[in-house]
Amino acid sequence: MRARVFVTLKPSVFDPQGTTVADALHTLGYAAVRDVRQGKYFELDIDAPTSDEARRIAGEAADKLLANPVIESYRIEIDTTAEAVAR
């Protein structure tokens, strides 16, 4: 089963990477892009019998390793079909 973990800086935390990307996009002519936030993305292949169990494992992994809870929040999605991700 595949778990996707999205880690982003909390809204109150300044995101200089995202600001730099937004500035670069404005320079390229994309004024419609108002704001950019950059984060991390993890795909975990988890050997779990149920999606609840996969979510629990992914949550513990995020709490302990993937995210810094002081400045980051995370979101988890479980993909039970475990389809190929690359296009």
Added chain:
Amino acid sequence: MRARVFVTLKPSVFDPQGTTVADALHTLGYAAVRDVRQGKYFELDIDAPTSDEARRIAGEAADKLLANPVIESYRIEIDTTAEAVAR
């Protein structure tokens, strides 16, 4: 409108960051996590009239700036509700 861009290394490209994360999770006792791939995640706030237009702008941004097409692939999701992301 919010566009989410997920950038991952192509499956054929070695991902040392993901391997390191997987090894660390195994050390922490999470043997159920078989494989980890790490990528980048961008949230773009786009001022666009339609989701198709937002997707077009996000795709161009990914092609030109966010992803390296030689070694990375990307996926775009459009969130028309633009809900708050942090939980």
